[in-house]
Amino acid sequence: MKERFFSGAQPTGRLHIGNYFGAIKNWVRLQDKYECIFGIVDYHAITVSYDPEEMKNRILDCAISYLACGIDPEKSILMLQSLVPEHTELAWILNTVTPLAWLERVPTFKEKVSQHPQNINAGLLDYPVLMAADILLYKSVVVPVGEDQLPHLELTREIARKFNGTFGYTFPEPKEIVGKGARILGLDGINKMSKSLNNCIYLNDSPEVLWKKLSTAVTDTNRKRRKDPGNPDICNLFSMHKLVSKKEEIEMIRKGCQTAEIGCLDCKKILAENMSREFEPIREKQNMLWKDLQKVEDILREGSKKARIIARLSLREVKEKIGVYFG
Ligand code: ATP
Ligand code: MG
Numbered sequence: 001m002k003e004r005f006f007s008g009a010q011p012t013g014r015l016h017i018g019n020y021f022g023a024i025k026n027w028v029r030l031q032d033k034y035e036c037i038f039g040i041v042d043y044h045a046i047t048v049s050y051d052p053e054e055m056k057n058r059i060l061d062c063a064i065s066y067l068a069c070g071i072d073p074e075k076s077i078l079m080l081q082s083l084v085p086e087h088t089e090l091a092w093i094l095n096t097v098t099p100l101a102w103l104e105r106v107p108t109f110k111e112k113v114s115q116h117p118q119n120i121n122a123g124l125l126d127y128p129v130l131m132a133a134d135i136l137l138y139k140s141v142v143v144p145v146g147e148d149q150l151p152h153l154e155l156t157r158e159i160a161r162k163f164n165g166t167f168g169y170t171f172p173e174p175k176e177i178v179g180k181g182a183r184i185l186g187l188d189g190i191n192k193m194s195k196s197l198n199n200c201i202y203l204n205d206s207p208e209v210l211w212k213k214l215s216t217a218v219t220d221t222n223r224k225r226r227k228d229p230g231n232p233d234i235c236n237l238f239s240m241h242k243l244v245s246k247k248e249e250i251e252m253i254r255k256g257c258q259t260a261e262i263g264c265l266d267c268k269k270i271l272a273e274n275m276s277r278e279f280e281p282i283r284e285k286q287n288m289l290w291k292d293l294q295k296v297e298d299i300l301r302e303g304s305k306k307a308r309i310i311a312r313l314s315l316r317e318v319k320e321k322i323g324v325y326f327g
Pocket of ligand 1: 008010012019020146147181182192
């Protein structure tokens with residue numbers, strides 16, 4: 001039997017290349033090795049202000065992006081968190097073994113509080129417990145995530161350990177799988193590329209939009225004039241080259257930048273071309289799937305049904321262990 005894992009993204013906006021290189025590319029690769037459950041975690045997305053009218057489209061966009069990137073519903077489960085109520089049920093139970101102090105020290109909570117001073121709701125604090133529930137409900141042994149999620153995963157292990165210690169062994173402690181693009185910076189060159197920060201290259205950006213974004217993106221800020229040599233190691237766009245450009249091209253750009261033989265604009269042109277090429281098949285598949293929404297919705301509903309079968313079994317075991325199982 002294959003080992004299992006759950007991983008997901010929240011429908012807070014369109015998916016971007018950080019989501020792709022940090023998580024989804026690994027998901028696609030791991031589909032043969034593991035029994036995979038890929039979630040669209042909509043109950044996480046409602047912890048920040050949003051427009052309810054937009055939510056369904058965001059969920060569909062997320063599902064379409066997963067499929068276009070290569071998530072295969074014949075091999076893996078693609079599900080919607082709110083269709084599997086066991087996620088929130090387990091989160092409640094895990095709340096009762098999670099000390100408040102553990103949640104207060106999570107770095108993303110502090111960040112969210114400063115980003116959303118008008119909406120500091122209890123869900124923001126409790127977010128990592130729901131995430132632990134998502135992962136532990138499927139007894140995940142690993143979780144492929146971007147670097148920003150490592151504190152959440154550490155907390156998930158602590159919660160699992162606490163539950164196991166209190167009620168007897170139930171959950172494995174999941175290890176992270178972190179890939180080559182574990183932390184992609186946004187176009188501002190400062191913050192992590194994030195759906196909520198408007199600093200993204202989206203998976204479905206057209207070549208024109210992509211060029212517009214790259215042509216004004218921040219590079220090595222010490223390189224003021226075309227004839228100044230640059231430092232590729234501190235240039236955000238050079239790190240993007242490492243993800244989409246060929247080895248020889250990367251070397252050529254490194255040398256060219258260091259010797260001022262090529263300027264930032266030349267470098268950006270090559271990057272825009274290579275990035276467009278990398279994402280063209282994904283963009284095309286996304287466009288096709290938008291024309292077949294019924295199929296996408298069916299995949300999501302079917303996947304959620306399959307996920308629920310596993311989720312129910314786990315929750316029954318948990319309820320037995322904590323003494324509230326009545327058949
Ligand atoms: P939000 O801003 O709403 O939190 P997000 O862009 O951070 O959105 P998530 O849905 O929170 O996206 O994350 C989905 C997955 O993508 C996670 O595994 C996360 O670690 C990964 N990820 C997100 N942003 C990046 C990034 N800039 N670089 C690498 N991985 C990322
Ligand atoms: Mg995030």
